[in-house]
Amino acid sequence: MTYQQQGGAAPPGPPVPTMPAAPAVPPQAPPPEPRSRPAAPDPGPPRRTAWAEGVDRLRAAATTEPGRLRVIGAVLALLVVVFGAVTAWQMAERQTAADDVLNRSQPLSSDAAEIYRALADANTAASSGFLAGGQETADSRRTYEAGMKLASDKLVTAAANSEPGSASEKTISDLNRLLPQYTGLVERARANNRQGFPLGGAYLRYANSKMQIMLADAESLYEVEKGRLRSDYADAKPYPWIAIGLGVVAVGGLGWAQRRNYRRTNRVLNHGLVAATAGVTVVMLWLVVGHSVARAGLNESDAHAVRSLNTLNDARIASLKARGNENLTLVSRGAETKEVGKGENKKSVDTFDYDYKAQMALLTTELRAAEKLADDPAGAAPVQDATKNMLVWKERHEVARAADEAGDYQGALDKVIGSEAQEPTRVCFDNVDAALAKAITREKAEFRQAAGDGLSAMNGLVEGAAVLAALAAAGALLGIGRRLSEYR
Amino acid sequence: MNARRMRASLRGWGGVGAMAVVCALAAVFALLLPRTQPGGADGPTGGRGAAQGDQARAEACEKPEERSLAPSSGDLDGAAVQKIRKRGKLVVGVDQNSLGWGYRDPNSASNGSGSKDSASNGSDLKGFDIDLARAIAKDILGDETQIIFRAVPTDQRIPKIQEGKVDMVVRTMTIDCDRLKLVSFSSPYFQTGQQVLAPKGSGITGYDDGSLAGKRVCSAKGSTALEHLEADKADGTLPASTNIRTTVPNQLDCLVRLQLGEVDAVVTDGALAASQAAQDPTVQVVGEPFTDEFYGVAMKKDGADDLIRRVNQILEDYRKNGWQTSYDDHLKKYLGASSGPPEVAYK
Numbered sequence: 134m135t136y137q138q139q140g141g142a143a144p145p146g147p148p149v150p151t152m153p154a155a156p157a158v159p160p161q162a163p164p165p166e167p168r169s170r171p172a173a174p175d176p177g178p179p180r181r182t183a184w185a186e187g188v189d190r191l192r193a194a195a196t197t198e199p200g201r202l203r204v205i206g207a208v209l210a211l212l213v214v215v216f217g218a219v220t221a222w223q224m225a226e227r228q229t230a231a232d233d234v235l236n237r238s239q240p241l242s243s244d245a246a247e248i249y250r251a252l253a254d255a256n257t258a259a260s261s262g263f264l265a266g267g268q269e270t271a272d273s274r275r276t277y278e279a280g281m282k283l284a285s286d287k288l289v290t291a292a293a294n295s296e297p298g299s300a301s302e303k304t305i306s307d308l309n310r311l312l313p314q315y316t317g318l319v320e321r322a323r324a325n326n327r328q329g330f331p332l333g334g335a336y337l338r339y340a341n342s343k344m345q346i347m348l349a350d351a352e353s354l355y356e357v358e359k360g361r362l363r364s365d366y367a368d369a370k371p372y373p374w375i376a377i378g379l380g381v382v383a384v385g386g387l388g389w390a391q392r393r394n395y396r397r398t399n400r401v402l403n404h405g406l407v408a409a410t411a412g413v414t415v416v417m418l419w420l421v422v423g424h425s426v427a428r429a430g431l432n433e434s435d436a437h438a439v440r441s442l443n444t445l446n447d448a449r450i451a452s453l454k455a456r457g458n459e460n461l462t463l464v465s466r467g468a469e470t471k472e473v474g475k476g477e478n479k480k481s482v483d484t485f486d487y488d489y490k491a492q493m494a495l496l497t498t499e500l501r502a503a504e505k506l507a508d509d510p511a512g513a514a515p516v517q518d519a520t521k522n523m524l525v526w527k528e529r530h531e532v533a534r535a536a537d538e539a540g541d542y543q544g545a546l547d548k549v550i551g552s553e554a555q556e557p558t559r560v561c562f563d564n565v566d567a568a569l570a571k572a573i574t575r576e577k578a579e580f581r582q583a584a585g586d587g588l589s590a591m592n593g594l595v596e597g598a599a600v601l602a603a604l605a606a607a608g609a610l611l612g613i614g615r616r617l618s619e620y621r
Numbered sequence: 622m623n624a625r626r627m628r629a630s631l632r633g634w635g636g637v638g639a640m641a642v643v644c645a646l647a648a649v650f651a652l653l654l655p656r657t658q659p660g661g662a663d664g665p666t667g668g669r670g671a672a673q674g675d676q677a678r679a680e681a682c683e684k685p686e687e688r689s690l691a692p693s694s695g696d697l698d699g700a701a702v703q704k705i706r707k708r709g710k711l712v713v714g715v716d717q718n719s720l721g722w723g724y725r726d727p728n729s730a731s732n733g734s735g736s737k738d739s740a741s742n743g744s745d746l747k748g749f750d751i752d753l754a755r756a757i758a759k760d761i762l763g764d765e766t767q768i769i770f771r772a773v774p775t776d777q778r779i780p781k782i783q784e785g786k787v788d789m790v791v792r793t794m795t796i797d798c799d800r801l802k803l804v805s806f807s808s809p810y811f812q813t814g815q816q817v818l819a820p821k822g823s824g825i826t827g828y829d830d831g832s833l834a835g836k837r838v839c840s841a842k843g844s845t846a847l848e849h850l851e852a853d854k855a856d857g858t859l860p861a862s863t864n865i866r867t868t869v870p871n872q873l874d875c876l877v878r879l880q881l882g883e884v885d886a887v888v889t890d891g892a893l894a895a896s897q898a899a900q901d902p903t904v905q906v907v908g909e910p911f912t913d914e915f916y917g918v919a920m921k922k923d924g925a926d927d928l929i930r931r932v933n934q935i936l937e938d939y940r941k942n943g944w945q946t947s948y949d950d951h952l953k954k955y956l957g958a959s960s961g962p963p964e965v966a967y968k
Contacts, residue, residue, distance in 0.1 A: 321880070329726045332901070338874070466770065467771040
């Protein structure tokens, strides 16, 4: 029936008269489709739209079995192809996010923590060097230089990985600009110290105030990177519900087609359709199982390693800040005070001693949290070690404060940066830092293991889903085609 | 013909016009002269103007440096002194950043024996103020080592005394009328005056000769230098284009800003300016001191009269015995030979 129109359309319609005819009869030609259908010979139907024609043709086709089979075949193939495409798309997204977690955002947030730590470390070393006198100790010099090197190295990586125009990029370029200014001030402080000029101390104070700006920048960078890690996790973990839903629909559709087939022909198996169903089912299973395993790995890396890592990094930064404040208490000798409390409890306290206490309290809570998060004794051991050293540190600090309060400045100094025999807090801080570094290395390895496992569970899923879905679609078409051929 | 007549008439009018102009100018000058004269006098002789202002202020509280209690006027060993004795330590607010006055020489006693032990070097503060503080501790407690030094930023000197965080402040502190309302001072132990410190070859030649126009000048927060800068900028002694916004916790921080090119000049006490110049051969003290100032030991305003008398008694002895030695040890190399401690008069 459709042949009639198609057949009559092109060959018999003499194009020569129709072409001028269209512009010749403009008055009664308001319908929009006279040109789309140059089939002028048929005066009645040409007024209908192409869409209406198509629907009509489909309706007509659906009334015959081969027509219906054609429609069913097309819909099934389309369903399977869409299912495959959505699966590939959703899994590619999750795979990218998981890959970002493992290879991008976690290393970057680690780097940001390292930048922060390195800067604080260098600043603490510089103030220790100042306390020690004009000739800074080899130790403090080495720590300072290592801190500066690490910070500038990590800033290069961070700069390479930051998106142009982002807040991180600006923070990083600020840090890159301030870093040489800071080192310049420290070198001037050293040169003046060596000459025995108090100007050295003034430079160091200025350098320290610059560093406070840099530390605030580094902290915000760290927070941004931590946020990015969170959002990558959030992108990688949710179940691919659309793909799963489409899979269920595709399997359902294939099942229905086979049941229909069985009803009409009494044939149990249609090889093509069965193959298609099998293909779709395999993709579905792979999808659900693969993603569940990946999710488990990511959850594991998040719940254990990343949370531990964040806690440990925070603890390490708190211990560094506490150490820096402890030094500055002695450098400033009570020069800076601040008001705390309200009303009758209001009193003025030494700014740096107050900050030291606040950071030590933070260190205590972070260490407690880290110990709780540690999932095995081997992971808890370095944290316990750090806690033990922190307690000694607190005790020794009290002795140093008491000496300073009693006017024994030298005694206080010895207790803070003195030689091993004088039992200074320096040793405790070094031990805490080393223990935390060890714990961080451990947790990093654990993270790579768990997140790597998670990522590899999704390996090949995208390509597999695409290939299998294509095969399944072909199967569906073949299966339907086999039935269709019975009508020829 | 016509043209010649025209010229002639113009010449006639020209004479009248010229006379009119001369008259007008004379009138303008006559009107303006009385106004410009005081202004003109203010420029170059602003120092005198400021000095007059100072005198006026000084007259209001009659020479601040002569307002302390005479040792003979009462008890030398009252509650305030007893409190220190009972504690066994004298708590003194000092500076640790002023070469010659109160500072920590990072290389003192440096024996170079090893890195670990270098921490035990150079923690002692040194300087003219430190010597005086030790002399006070020795008199009150019998031991000059029974002393706790607290580093005090310039603008924290008065609050620390008021809060009782320190017994006294011995820190190049100028006795002035405003401060006398908040704390008490001992008799003067040193005379100085505000001066300008500037890089050599900067073209800055003094405080009130206009060479600070368009320059950035640094001073310490809560210092007499800043008070003078603000007052003189307000009354026009300083050019309006002088930028005095940079203030720092300690006068030495000004030298840091100067070396970094963030300011062009520093105003501080001459005695401190000299110790800054000693740390940087490329800067110099320029111009004459534009104020007369006296350093005193600051103590609590109320309930410390016995301590003030006691310190004044100690200073009586110290001027005769100790002052010159300390000056020669710490200040002579920066300030040159001294004519001795300032004259003393009590209230």
